[in-house]
Amino acid sequence: MKPLIGITTCRKTFGPFDIGNHAASDTYVTVTDRVVLGVPVLIPANGEAVDVETLVSRLDGLILTGSQSNVSPCRYGGDPHLAGTPEDQMRDAVTLPLARAAIAAGLPVVAICRGFQELNVALGGSLHQRLQDLPGRLHHSNQDHPDVAIRQGKAHDVDLTEGGLLHRLSGGGRRARVNSLHNQGIDRLAASLDIEALAPDGVVEAVRVMATPGLAIGVQWHPEYDFETDPLSRAIFVAFGRAVRSRMRGDMLPDDLRVRSVRASAAE
Numbered sequence: 001m002k003p004l005i006g007i008t009t010c011r012k013t014f015g016p017f018d019i020g021n022h023a024a025s026d027t028y029v030t031v032t033d034r035v036v037l038g039v040p041v042l043i044p045a046n047g048e049a050v051d052v053e054t055l056v057s058r059l060d061g062l063i064l065t066g067s068q069s070n071v072s073p074c075r076y077g078g079d080p081h082l083a084g085t086p087e088d089q090m091r092d093a094v095t096l097p098l099a100r101a102a103i104a105a106g107l108p109v110v111a112i113c114r115g116f117q118e119l120n121v122a123l124g125g126s127l128h129q130r131l132q133d134l135p136g137r138l139h140h141s142n143q144d145h146p147d148v149a150i151r152q153g154k155a156h157d158v159d160l161t162e163g164g165l166l167h168r169l170s171g172g173g174r175r176a177r178v179n180s181l182h183n184q185g186i187d188r189l190a191a192s193l194d195i196e197a198l199a200p201d202g203v204v205e206a207v208r209v210m211a212t213p214g215l216a217i218g219v220q221w222h223p224e225y226d227f228e229t230d231p232l233s234r235a236i237f238v239a240f241g242r243a244v245r246s247r248m249r250g251d252m253l254p255d256d257l258r259v260r261s262v263r264a265s266a267a268e
């Protein structure tokens, strides 16, 4: 049996009848089909109607996807957004409890862009709302650029944490080049997250959940855009698929995907 991979969606209104839809980019479905080798299962952004327990008991892995909307600041005690900032509170009501339950159940999780921000908020962290308003930050927000090559292309370097999972998946390289399509970024890091990568301006670019029997990793960039050409992007989804299959067999996470917590090591 192939694994069932949950893919979160956003509420979007489009189409000839102007009716609400539950949408995720095709890139998440494609990478699940081609690299994770699972069956993609789109999870509706149906707010309080979500049945988290049933989803977590049936799914074998979870991708928390990117999307243009922001996590509502009421979820992390932040100030209200600037007028016109897109939110999706129906999605927040699904993804935040789902992320917590998935991690508690040891379900492998990959969290991408908005999903990465959701992971931090779900575990008690907070967000900066507009990195571009903070002094000394790189330009992180290519998401509105009209040229797809710039919008989806590599934008800046990240430094991979020595001894982290991404460091290992990169074959020992300490630097990777990533795309960048976000305005928000991690402010207060959730206590249960280890930093896996930092941008040169100090923005947290990747995290890993420390105490989970599964593999739970989040990246602020989009590895699903270039998994055909970028070895680290592909390696993230290969590792996720391996973690999913070992959990289905009832095995421990493979040794090469197990990483000692950098925070815990520093505290010793």
Ligand SMILES: N[C@@H](CCC(=O)NCCCC(=O)O)C(=O)O
Binding pocket: 025, 065, 066, 067, 068, 069, 070, 071, 112, 113, 114, 115, 143, 181, 182, 183, 184, 185
């Ligand atoms: N609100 C966040 C969301 C950034 C994000 O996920 N962008 C991805 C857009 C492309 C997609 O839909 O996959 C922010 O601006 O920081």
